[in-house]
Amino acid sequence: MTQAQVLQDRPVAGSRPSITNIATGKTEGFWQVGHRPTLIAAFLYFDLAFMVWVLLGPLAPIIAADLALTPAQKGLMVAVPTLAGAVLRLVNGVLVDRIGPKLTGAIGQIIVIVGLLTAWAFGIHSFAGTLALGLVLGFAGASFAVALPLASRWYPAEHQGKAMGIAGMGNSGTVLASLFAPLLAKAFGWNAVFGLAAIPLVIVFVIYMAMAKDAPDRPAPKKVAAYLDVLKQADAWWFMLFYGVTFGGFVGLAASLSIYFTDRFALTPVMAGYCTAACVFIGSLVRPFGGATADRIGGVRTLSIVYALAAATLVAISATPGSLVGTMALFLLVMATLGFGNGAVFQLVPQRFRHEIGVMTGLVGFGGGVGGFYLASSLGFAKQLTGTTAAGFLIFAGLALVALAGLTMVKARWRASWGATANGVRI
Numbered sequence: 001m002t003q004a005q006v007l008q009d010r011p012v013a014g015s016r017p018s019i020t021n022i023a024t025g026k027t028e029g030f031w032q033v034g035h036r037p038t039l040i041a042a043f044l045y046f047d048l049a050f051m052v053w054v055l056l057g058p059l060a061p062i063i064a065a066d067l068a069l070t071p072a073q074k075g076l077m078v079a080v081p082t083l084a085g086a087v088l089r090l091v092n093g094v095l096v097d098r099i100g101p102k103l104t105g106a107i108g109q110i111i112v113i114v115g116l117l118t119a120w121a122f123g124i125h126s127f128a129g130t131l132a133l134g135l136v137l138g139f140a141g142a143s144f145a146v147a148l149p150l151a152s153r154w155y156p157a158e159h160q161g162k163a164m165g166i167a168g169m170g171n172s173g174t175v176l177a178s179l180f181a182p183l184l185a186k187a188f189g190w191n192a193v194f195g196l197a198a199i200p201l202v203i204v205f206v207i208y209m210a211m212a213k214d215a216p217d218r219p220a221p222k223k224v225a226a227y228l229d230v231l232k233q234a235d236a237w238w239f240m241l242f243y244g245v246t247f248g249g250f251v252g253l254a255a256s257l258s259i260y261f262t263d264r265f266a267l268t269p270v271m272a273g274y275c276t277a278a279c280v281f282i283g284s285l286v287r288p289f290g291g292a293t294a295d296r297i298g299g300v301r302t303l304s305i306v307y308a309l310a311a312a313t314l315v316a317i318s319a320t321p322g323s324l325v326g327t328m329a330l331f332l333l334v335m336a337t338l339g340f341g342n343g344a345v346f347q348l349v350p351q352r353f354r355h356e357i358g359v360m361t362g363l364v365g366f367g368g369g370v371g372g373f374y375l376a377s378s379l380g381f382a383k384q385l386t387g388t389t390a391a392g393f394l395i396f397a398g399l400a401l402v403a404l405a406g407l408t409m410v411k412a413r414w415r416a417s418w419g420a421t422a423n424g425v426r427i
Helices: 036-053 056-067 071-099 101-122 127-141 144-152 157-188 190-211 224-232 234-265 269-285 287-297 299-319 324-352 354-386 390-416
Strands: 005-007 019-021
Touching: 036 071, 036 101, 036 127, 036 144, 036 157, 036 190, 056 071, 056 127, 056 157, 056 190, 056 234, 056 269, 071 101, 071 127, 071 144, 071 234, 071 354, 101 127, 101 144, 101 190, 144 157, 144 354, 157 190, 157 234, 157 269, 157 287, 157 324, 224 234, 224 354, 234 269, 234 299, 234 324, 234 354, 234 390, 269 287, 269 324, 287 299, 287 324, 299 324, 299 390, 324 354, 354 390
Parallel strands: none
Antiparallel strands: 005 019
């Protein structure tokens, strides 16, 4: 070390303290703290896991035609991986604190790789088979509860929004699924896509094992029951609701848009995949900016804007009979808004739950998964019962307004209590 430095006491559970240079009095920049190889490994693991988590979505129009599925069955098929991922995030949240995020992630990756290869080798021939595969793919969705703590624990409070945003940008893997799954299905058959998807997963698994490293100051393991104590705190439930709207909306749409575009505009599965990929890409791209904006102006203020704009856009989507271009513009806007909100939620969580970040990531991720399951399945049921998906979009817009009302209720208490001790980091 060429210049005198001193550790500044700004602790976040499982993360390294930030470093302040005595000569300048300034905190070291984002790329000078933390552990960059782990951040990269977390992103790659999350990215490929999300790719296969939503794999049934872009394949749904093709699978539904082959298996003669109803609209409700199509909705459930793409929603089951989301629900399975939600439940498994709770399991991973506990395992992250007990055995460490790196090992937890490795176990999940192996299960998903084996599951995909099995589906490819034996084939899927029924609606029940798609649901069984969806359960296995839930392990990929549960990567959320691993990748974010794996990265977060290396970074101090003032960089949590950026670190969680970069790691969380791995949800861009849904773009890969939307772009390539329909093309590969057209060339080789949709069942072959499962085997082909396992190839990049194996490559990333090797990279992950070589680069990822658990933070040195990992919290001491607790009894399993002790992890549920956090549910006695109302703020845990609020965060589950807030993420249930932002991430739930994002992943629910990511899983459903291919079906929507083929049903509404009679697009081919490949073209529907392109449209879905564009929407998912913008939602993934802005996530780090959501975290960075929350670092600057506060997560509460950022989320307030997000929920109001998302509700208005969803109402517009449900009401407009518009063209493909106009509908695409609305979906791009709502996905960008929700992606921005995902980054903002996880700027707040590590500040409120410093000592429970592993289990809270699992719980909040569970809330997000439940929201995604609800949206994806409700769009299918609304289509079957009413002939249109409008009711599904309207109800989810109502949930966004409920989240906005809840945030308005708690923001004064948050700022007066734990927000007042956030060492200059705005909430």
